[in-house]
Amino acid sequence: MTRPCCRPVDDTSGPGSVRLGSRTSVIAVMLLFAYNGLTMGAFAGSLATLKELLALSAIQVSGLLVMSGVMAVLAMQTCGRLSDRLGARVFALAGIGPLIAGATTLSLAPSYSAALVGTALLGLGNGALDVSMNAIAVQVERARPRPIMSFFHGLWSAGNLVGSGSLAAAAALTTLTPTRVLQSVLLGAAGLGIIAFLAARRITPETETVAQVHDDGTKVKLPPAIYLLGLMALAFGLGEGSAFDWSGIHVTQVAGVAPTQGALAVTALAGSITLIRLTGDFIVSRFGRRLVVRTGAAVAIVGYAIAGFGSGFWPLVAAWALVGLGMGVVAPQVYAIAGHTGGGRGLATVVTFGYAVFLIGPAVIGALVTWIGVQHAMLVPGGCMIGLLFLARILPPKGADPTL
Numbered sequence: 001m002t003r004p005c006c007r008p009v010d011d012t013s014g015p016g017s018v019r020l021g022s023r024t025s026v027i028a029v030m031l032l033f034a035y036n037g038l039t040m041g042a043f044a045g046s047l048a049t050l051k052e053l054l055a056l057s058a059i060q061v062s063g064l065l066v067m068s069g070v071m072a073v074l075a076m077q078t079c080g081r082l083s084d085r086l087g088a089r090v091f092a093l094a095g096i097g098p099l100i101a102g103a104t105t106l107s108l109a110p111s112y113s114a115a116l117v118g119t120a121l122l123g124l125g126n127g128a129l130d131v132s133m134n135a136i137a138v139q140v141e142r143a144r145p146r147p148i149m150s151f152f153h154g155l156w157s158a159g160n161l162v163g164s165g166s167l168a169a170a171a172a173l174t175t176l177t178p179t180r181v182l183q184s185v186l187l188g189a190a191g192l193g194i195i196a197f198l199a200a201r202r203i204t205p206e207t208e209t210v211a212q213v214h215d216d217g218t219k220v221k222l223p224p225a226i227y228l229l230g231l232m233a234l235a236f237g238l239g240e241g242s243a244f245d246w247s248g249i250h251v252t253q254v255a256g257v258a259p260t261q262g263a264l265a266v267t268a269l270a271g272s273i274t275l276i277r278l279t280g281d282f283i284v285s286r287f288g289r290r291l292v293v294r295t296g297a298a299v300a301i302v303g304y305a306i307a308g309f310g311s312g313f314w315p316l317v318a319a320w321a322l323v324g325l326g327m328g329v330v331a332p333q334v335y336a337i338a339g340h341t342g343g344g345r346g347l348a349t350v351v352t353f354g355y356a357v358f359l360i361g362p363a364v365i366g367a368l369v370t371w372i373g374v375q376h377a378m379l380v381p382g383g384c385m386i387g388l389l390f391l392a393r394i395l396p397p398k399g400a401d402p403t404l
Helices: 023-053 058-086 089-107 112-142 149-173 178-203 225-255 259-287 289-309 313-328 330-372 379-394
Strands: none
Touching (some): 023 058, 023 089, 023 112, 023 149, 023 178, 058 089, 058 112, 089 112, 112 149, 112 330, 149 178, 149 259, 149 330, 225 259, 225 313, 259 289, 259 313, 289 330, 313 330, 330 379
16 A cells, blocks of 8 residues: 655644644643544433434434434545545544534434434534544554554543433533523533634644555555444444444343433443443553454443343343453454555445445344344344454464554
């Protein structure tokens, strides 16, 4: 593959001139990941309230999710390619704007049509920021002595937890009506977005550009390894998405507990993912990406096996915690290698594979739940993890060049 062409990044005299690999650049990427996670978490947490306030059907709620996903994929493909040509910084900053506008629109939406506009804006902002902040993170990691990608994704997960939990916290700690709770959380996310943009504009580094054509004028093609990484994204996308969508329902039905107790499975899952991502870079430095991904897949397989055959409330909650511990280390490593190997275009391709599963996965698992029951349906995403054990062979071992 043609290696990136570097821009000057040593000057530190103004916005965008922060040196890649510096502490300031790390803080900038931390800010982008945390804000993206918080806003999308607030959106996810608001869906139940929106459904009630606007009297939406299940199909209409699915329509909001599909709208968000489709617009995110379009933004990813566009911004991933342009990030290689123009640098990722401008698209990371540009992605914050639609997130602010989308959260504001959704908070004040009087109808389903207005909510669709809000989710479309959120999808655009999420897609643009997702691929560009990962592209920046890859280059920041490359300029530093040790891996840091897992930590960045951990901050996204932490922000997601804060965003999704803020509606429940606001409802429990205040006397606001559901409408006011929804508005306060989403408008709060929009307000934080303004602060995040002003800060990110000053400290986000310019990134290296990636050659689009060879010296002979032919277009640079993506390495075949990118598509194998895309298959890995399909596997962990279905595994992680199914866990978040169905873990609470699974424990509620199999253990025969109240939905409020079953929700502890989601908490255990999200908490374990956040924990392993915040600490996973040490593990990657010690053992290498290939072994970490294989071990993570194996742990997730054990968790899914317990979920598929086990019984009892606490064993099932522990099963979802294992799924989180295993799955949490996989995505950051796959995205990191995609960015190192294929730049923004390769990263966008791999991330899109994951989003494709996000769009179709809930329907597939839902059909399986209807056909074979929620417990045995969990064996399907667990089986996909077996594929990761073999596909992980393409990842570099400890100490090897991260470019495939």
